[in-house]
Amino acid sequence: MFGRPLLRTSYEQDAAMLPTAFQKGALAAFMLAVVLMGLGNSVFTWLPSSLLGPTWINPVTNLLPLAIAALGFNILVGVTGQVSIGHSFFMGVGAYTAVALGGTGDGVKACVPFHDELGLLDQTGQCGLDFPMWIWLPAAGIMAALVGIFVSPAAVKVRGLYLAIVTLGLVFIGLHLGRMLPEYAGDFESGRRWPSLDIKIWREETPLVQMTEDGKWFGLIHLSEEQKQFFFLLALLVVFTILAKNIIRSRTGRALAAIRDRDIAAEVMGVPEFKYKRIGFALSSFYAGIGGALWASYLGRASPVDWNLFLAVDFIAILLIGGVGTIVGTLLGTVFVELIPDVVETFTEWLAEQTEAAPPLGWIANLLLTEGEGDFGPISLASTAPGWPMSVFQWNFVIYGVLIVIFLIFEPLGLYGIWIKIRNYWKRWPFSY
Amino acid sequence: MSIATALLANAGTTFIQTLVKALALGSVYILIALGFVIIFKGTQVLNFAAGAISMAGAIFLAIMVGDGGLPFLPFDNPLAPSLDDPDLVLWLINLVIVLFIAALFGLVIERIAIRPMVGQPLFAMAVITLGIEVAIRPFNLDATAIQARTLNVPWGADAWELWGAQIPKSYVAAMIIATIAGAVVILFYRSRLGVAMRAVAFDQEAAMAQGINVGRVFAIAWGLGAALAALGAIVYGMAPFPPGGQVSQEIHPILALRVLPVIVLGGLDSASGAVYGGLIIASAEVFAGEYLSQWNSTLGSGYSTIVPYVVMLIVLLVKPYGLFGTAEVRRV
Amino acid sequence: MRRKSKALASLVAASLVIAACGGDDDDDATPAEEPATEEPADDAEEPADDMEEPADDMEEPADDMEEPADDMEEPADDMSDEPATDVVTDFGVDAENMVIRVGLNADLTGPFASLVVDIVEAQKVYWEVFNEAGGYRGWTVEPVVIDSGYATDKGIQNYQEFAQESEEGVLMITENTGSPITSAIALDAADDNMLTIPLSWASLWPDPEYGSAILEKQATYCIESINGVEWLKDLVESEGGEATLAIIGRPGEYGEDGSAGAKIAAEELGIPIVYDGTGAVAGDDRTAVISELVNSEATIVWNTLTPGELLDIFGNAVSQGFTGYWSGNSPSFSYPVHMPSDFADQFSQYYFQSYYQAPWATPGIPEMDRLVAEMTARRPDLNISDAYTTGWIEGMMAETLFRTAIDQGDLTRENIVAISQDPSFSVDFGGLSANQSWPQDYNEALVRSTWIYDVDASQYNLIPMSEVTADNPGSSGLIPIEQDYVGTVAGSYQFDGPCIEPSS
Incomplete structure (x- = not known):
């Protein structure tokens, strides 16, 4: 109980999520403060209000999906050491997967690329299949991860600054794809509407959890629209933070860090370089996809030029x-x-x-x-x-x-x-x- | 028969015009790419601030010859060429002054932000220039926001006619300027200072041990690199290049980013690579723009702007350090 | 020099007189009727005329809105000087100090900054003038400007700041820059009863798809194109030529709306379209568009572009020997960009500008005289600008709304939207632009007149307003040829709805 501080006697202790009591306490206090802040407790809103103005909840909610994407970027750049300037591209991939699956549109035929040229529809339609969030959100992450895996061979071939420029190229190619495929992207400048964050079981009229109207949540507590979105995105951020922490302190995370520190040395030690670079890209893009989908849905609208x-x-x-x-x-x-x-x-x-x-x-x-x-x-x-x-x-x-x-x-x-x-x-x- | 001949002649004209345009655009790319390469070779920094520096240079020139003022100073420019009928010699003098100002600008950036970072990882150095780019950009946009920044080039948008094809004088000027700049860079690399720079690029500590003033090499690399980047942006500002004789708020800020595929293709540290890369990328872009235009709706309008990136991706997957770049020796 | 300062002094004096008159004229139904002449005799007559008008305006809403009748009749005789303290308010109004807050969601740092900055400044001056004259029945207006940089996410955040339901919010948004941000906030604005004047002329906004809170001003891009193409066709035919049309546009709502109008005109007038470059201009390389355009040998070009794109395409096409006449939707041509360019002479020769309103210092328009006097007196350091008119017009729209609302004793957001939807609501722009009302029917609501200007680089004289004199008012080089021009097609064409599909 009163042992030497920070003395670790087992690997479990070393790899623990929150190794010290202070960290546990600080985190609990912080989360409590954030929740109280969101609930509009007068003491805790005073601080953000005086720093950010009275509508502080909007900029703060806005950063939550970006924080999820940033966690993914950290996995790629911070942990795996692969320099990328293309994270917004993967966010876009996730966001467009979300809107194709969850948005409103003109049916399955409209989702075929170049349906205009192929003559499938009388006029240009928009792709949107109106699925609920429990389908489009994971799909957004998975689709982005697949694209990340597709790109990852480049990371094995191309290193350092060359890789940075290649990923930068992805951003420009992504912008062009947005222009080429209006059936997904909508209008090039004003974009299209994204599905709301409402939680539905299927396509029912009244969602299970209403996000875009003020009202009671689960018959318990009255929240404004902004507060609802704040808490929902905050909860997701917490989940993804724990997930990221677990990835980093697991075998995978240690392998990724080995690649970062010296890829050849890692390979000599039996960490397959290609496999783990692929995993690094996939994980990072997964987070980017989720973050992009949530961000666009929170904003309600996005255009191809936003993923710049x-x-x-x-x-x-x-x-x-x-x-x-x-x-x-x-x-x-x-x-x-x-x-x-x-x-x-x-x-x-x-x-x-x-x-x-x-x-x-x-x-x-x-x-x-x-x-x-x-x-x-x-x-x-x-x-x-x-x-x-x-x-x-x-x-x-x-x-x-x-x-x-x-x-x-x-x-x-x-x-x-x-x-x-x-x-x-x-x-x-x-x-x- | 005559229709066929006419068509053929027309095709020939189009081809000549396209070729000239490709060479001219290639010249711009070469100028900016040389700026990148000199800085990278000398200091191991991939200069993402090239966009802001080059645009600032073009704005300086526009202030001096378009407004008749002096950058940063509330005085009239005594050497300002007349607006209606600019004198070539005066204009060139102004150009040279601006290149010196741009070089000075590069020196200041090197001194403030790059020197303290010596020995840091390549990525950190590159990102610091990204920070500089972000910090300078608002000033550039501010300077171009209200007022058109006209470069007042003496020959304006005039063109020569050659076998029915229009050869704009600006395009020829671009090629001449790029040739001169290329020759200067080659001569520089052969000079004592240039050899010192190559030595520094090879191994900073060893160079220092040989009595080379590494700090001075850094400063010169940045000065020269900034001047070349500014020259590229100025040349691109001549009509009928897309900015149409002005410093463009839309196009100039991303010009340097468009050169990144060029230097990647040629290799980050290869001056001759910059030349070949510039010509290859510009040709691909311009010829695709001209000859694939009938598929515009399928390829997506503006498709030619991503041609460089596509070419770059393909080349990199085959040759990971570009066509002429030095392969990194990988050690444990 | 001495002459200049003397003239300036007289201008300042004139504006002071006008400002003072404004104080007396508070009971005007619309500010447009305020006289800009310096003869006091006119002033004396003016109130007599005006007395009836507010009364008209008052009675109609009284029927429609079911306002208590006694509230209305009593002040009808002399309500002007009486501060309206008994006014219902909700958000964006400081009832204690009688201040109405209006929001400007403006692009001050993005691609349209040069234009929007002038517009915002003009609107600020408009409210300064309004407030210094005592406001209306004790109520003054405070404009709140936030920059969006033309980024949709920032624009949405700004909107949320405006929409907050407290005194910190605004009563209405008097300017919302750009189609993208307008379509992003349209439905929220309808939910929040936040009346929004868009700085965008897309034909989309009256469509129910975009809710009911967007109060579009002036003609749409689509109608502008229809008028412009018809006018150019007449020009070409009057010179003995044959009209063939090339259309160039950027992708997106603005470009496609303008191009759609040009196509309607071509179809109705039987003009062959020799090159259709709708949405073809994207990215920095326009080689493809330029060569297709030059090869088409069209005699009319209608463009819907940005100034930079127009400069490139026009310059290259003209230097390759293209000789057609050009015109395009108003944001394509920008005198500060094109007049000092290498192609200024060619623009003078081949280009005609289309717009919705009077340019700087158009003679014979009293409201323009007032605008020039106030702007010159209050912002002497700024350059003259044609865009001031737009900001002024936005101010006039909002002022008319507020006057009606104050007279009704109801300054709530809901009532502002209700007034804007009232068929009797109309705004008189005093000749700056065609007067406008907003009936519910799409076709009736459209303004079908636009202005056509000649581009004349030799007249271009962009000077600071401190140098403006009666002899030398400065000029953007745009000389009106047609004021409130309505072509045969635009005048009668029945639209099914917006010219382009609203994107969902």
Whole structure:
């Protein structure tokens, strides 16, 4: 009971999901806080509201499916060490599988590619078979995983930066496929509607669990539409996080890490390189597919151009800022990257109210902001004039890019690394090492 | 009989025009690809920021010759060529100044973001340039958002006629500029500094031990690479290239990404590979665009833009380090 | 220099006079009727005319909405100065301070930033003018602008922020940039009773598929194409030529809507289509489209593109010896892009711009004089722009809605939507664009008139508004040839619904 801390006497202990009591307690407290936050407990909504504005639940819900996809990206890049700039392509594959199976459309014939040219239908139809979510969601993951397996031979042949560029090519090919196949993708610019997150048994009118209307859940608790989606996606994220953690600490995860550390050495030790690279791609794409399907369904609508290079770069930033190879880091990174814009916007709004404040604060506010003519601040409050000074929306991109650079130079382990440093400091306190 | 001859002549004209266009586009690709290769060879960094740097260079030139201003400075450009009838010599002087500014820009980026990263994994170095790209891009878009950035090329959109085919002067200029730039790069690699750079590319520590100033090699690689990328974007900004004589908010930001298949095809560290890669990819793209156009509806409109990626994928599966790239020696 | 500043001073003075007049004229049914002339005599007459009009407007809703009649009749005589405190409100309204919040879901950083920024600025100025004149019966308007960058997911998030059911939300969305974002939010907007004015002219929005909360303004892309093709055909035939049509468009709702209209016109007028490039322009390489177009030797080209795509295709086609006349849906041509380009002369020669409204400083339109005066006085640093008209028009639509709602004593989102659906609701744009009403029937609701401009690069004179004088008002180089032109086809054509299939 009072043994030496962190002394591990068995492999089970070493591989445990949450090795210390502190981690168990912290996780429980965190989950409780998140649930209370979602329920709208006034204390806990105060924090997100002041950081993200009163509609904080929307950006937060929006990042949950992206976090699922990011977990997959971590498996490929962080754990297996295969550099990819094509994660958004696999998200798109999942999303289009979801909409083909779960969306509304013009029957099976419309799902045949090039049915226009083949003359199957009188006019261009849209593919959508109206199946319930328990079919389309797993199918989205599986379809993406199959495409990942199909691509994986390239990863054996092509290495390092060459692989990165190949996967980048996938993004462009994906964009073109979206243009070529409107029967799946819908309109090239405005896309098409995705199935809602309602849980149905089959095609019944009143779903088992209603997601898109305010109302009572299971006759117990009254939730708004936003809260319902928040909790549902949060639950899925928890499930997929546990799954990812289990993959990483299992035999498969150790084999993947061996490939990352040195593929030839791994092969010498009896870890078949091709097999595990294939598994890495399949797992990563599975997560991407699920994340893409959920994201599009949460948004309600997506277009082929949404699965673009910027989304893929987002995941790289998530991993680098959060901490490569760690699940906590991935989740932290997702929260950080996806919420920066909202935080910056809220902060600027707050700052704009402080221009008349006492010297230090008011002075800083005046220095940063430009309200009218004669001001020289870099942030324009007019928000409508491209040209210097730039609007806060443009600065958001700059901040995002600069953060990637800063984290890489000063903290390669990302937010997770910062956390480790703080933790070690307190662990050793009062000694410096 | 005469119809057949006419058709044949027409086909010949189309072929010449397509060929010239392919060579011109290839020239643009070669310029930007050389920029990538020089930086990669010198510093082992795949420069994803090339897009933002090159577009910034084109914007600088547009500010100097289109607006008659100076970048970053609130002064008039004393050397600005007239808007209605730009003088070729003045325009070229401005071009050279802009290339120096772009090179300086490259130096600054190298100093701030790349130097602290020496010795880090290749991927981390590449991603840092991705961060730079994201950070610079808003400034570029901002500069082009309201106002058209016209490059005010002296010969405008004029063309020569050759056997009935239209040969735009800009296309010829692109080829000449690419040839000059290629020659400069070859001469540079043969110079003392170039040899030093090749030594650094081979082994940084060993080069250092031989008394080579690695820091200076890094700086020069970035300066030269940035200038070449900017030159590529400027050439691409001449009408009748797709941006139509302006710095395009839609096309210029992704121009460098379109060159990635070129350098992968040629090999990341091969200058001659960049030349062959540029010509192969540009020809595939332009000829597919011209001669497969009747299948536009089946292939999907805009199909020619993904031809480079398809060619790249096929080549890579056969030759994983490109046509001319150095294979990585794999050790345990 | 001295002359300039003198003229500027007089302009400022004029705008001040107008602003002051605006204060007196609060009882106007529509702001359009406010006089822009400087003669006070007109002003004196004006209220007398106006008195009847609000009364008309008032009575009709009273029947339809079953509003308590006494509420209506009492203030009919002199409701203008009386602050309307007894107004029912729900969301997006600060009832205490009598402030109405309106949302602009705008693209300030994306591909249409250059256009949208001007539109947003004009609408902001519109509300500044409105507020400084005391608003309407004590109510003022606060515009809330959020950037979407033309990204659908950000646009949806912005919408959710606007739609929140509290004071932090907005009463209505006075501008929603782009077809993609509009179709993404249309059904939610109908659910939330969030009336939305789209910055998109697709023929889709009146379709029930998109709910009932999208209040489209002006002619559709489809009708614009029908008018444009017919006008070009007349032009070609008047020069003794024979009209053959080439259609070039991008994929997506905008491109396909415009191309569909061109096809309708061709079919009705018997113009042979020699090249149909509907949806053919995608990606950065347009080699295929250019060579097909040049080989077709069409005499009319109708394009539905972005300015960058048009510059490339037009430039290459013309330099390869193509000599047909060109026109296209309004977003294709953008004077800041095309006028300084290498092809400016060719654009002047072959291109005709189509639009829905009056360009900057069109003479003879009182509302335009007011727009020019206010914009010049309040945003002297900005350049002149034709797009200001659009923002102004959006403001006029919203103001008319709010006036009616305040008079009815009901500033709820539901009532705003109800007013917009009332057959008697109409907006007078004071000559800036064709007056519009929104009956439920698809064909009746359509505005069928568009404007045709000549492109004249020699007139192009893009100056900051601080340099605007009466002699030198600046010009986008677009000179109106036809105001509110209605062709024979567009005038009578019966639509079954939108020109393109709504995507589900």
